[in-house]
Amino acid sequence: AGPPPPSTPQQFGHGAPSGYTFQYSNCTGKRKALLIGINYFGTKAELKGCINDVHNVSAFLVERYGYKREDMVILTDDQTDPVMRPTKANIIRAFGWLVNGAQPNDSLFLHYSGHGGQVRDADGDEDDGYDECIYPVDFEQAGYITDDEIHFHVVKPLQQGVRLTAIFDSCHSATVMDLPYVYSTKGILKEPNLAKEAGQGLLGAISSYASGNMAGVASSIMGFAKQALNGDGAYKKTMATRTSPADVIMFSGSKDDQTSADATIGTQATGAMSWAFISALKKNPKQSYVELLNSIREILETKYTQKPQLSCSHPLGMPIDRFKRTCCANLVTDTNLLFVM
Secondary structure: OOOOOOOOOEEOOOOOOOOOEEOOOOOOOOEEEEEEEOOOOOOOOOOOOHHHHHHHHHHHHHHHHOOOHHHEEEEEOOOOOHHHOOOHHHHHHHHHHHHOOOOOOOEEEEEEEOOEEEEEOOOOOOOOOEEEEEOOOOHHHHOOEEHHHHHHHHHOOOOOOOEEEEEEEOOOOOOOOOOOEEEOOOOOEEOOOHHHHHHHHHHHHHHHHHOOOHHHHHHHHHHHHHHHHHOHHHHHHHHHHOOOOOEEEEEEOOOOOOOOOEEEEOOEEEEHHHHHHHHHHHHOOOOEHHHHHHHHHHHHHOOOOOOOEEEEOOOOOEEOOHHHOOOOOOOOEEOOOEOOO
């Protein structure tokens, strides 16, 4: 792993407002965590491992990163206390608790394990024409929570120098916090390539048709159409409006067009992403951000098709000297910074 994060304000670039800066957190301040696990008991959409996920992650935070149980809120749908159930109202209230009073160098942690999905975009900030969303336990009555809402409640309030690390172990989760910077496993900033992604959409439709998956056909063709409709303008809007002076990092269980596995690891039901995140850091706690992304993917790739994603509220790492920029026009940052939390 590389050096620790720099202690001075950093420039954005990449189309963000001119003169706009962000600040890394050194994660030496107060620690708070919000963990949400929903099994949807007694429904057709019931999952097995989400509650186990939050207990595993909370124990990991206490053991390895010095979080205290009294500084955690855990919402699960096996609890009898109505305040601690993961309803839409309780989740949004807990979002407020998590970010309230956060100061520079504090370290906040958000973990969600449950169902995720996509709904039609209402404000034109999505490349693919769809907002990503999560499903509270009472979604049939209260509705889902969109990426726009998540960004508004947990990213927008954060001041410069506050770290928020988020793990979303759910389907269609790559941009569920509306963070504008998404990185490849080589540390390259990914920008939408609509021609390539549209082609993949058609390939996905052909593949789904061949396997008899008609829902997959519809999903792939829908993705192709919505990307062509919205184009690059949504990306530019997101870059200009979804940046943050804070230090927000998210690892998600899958791409926006993928599902995430509800798995059995050993004898325990668990989300594959949550398990891989813990396993990767237990094996090697001193990794860079991109090394950690690769470690998580390597753990999963032998059994699962999902491809976990790394996204950020700011460009990741220190600017690279011009003479180093020989590989790719998008390779503008050194992503070998040490992952801290």
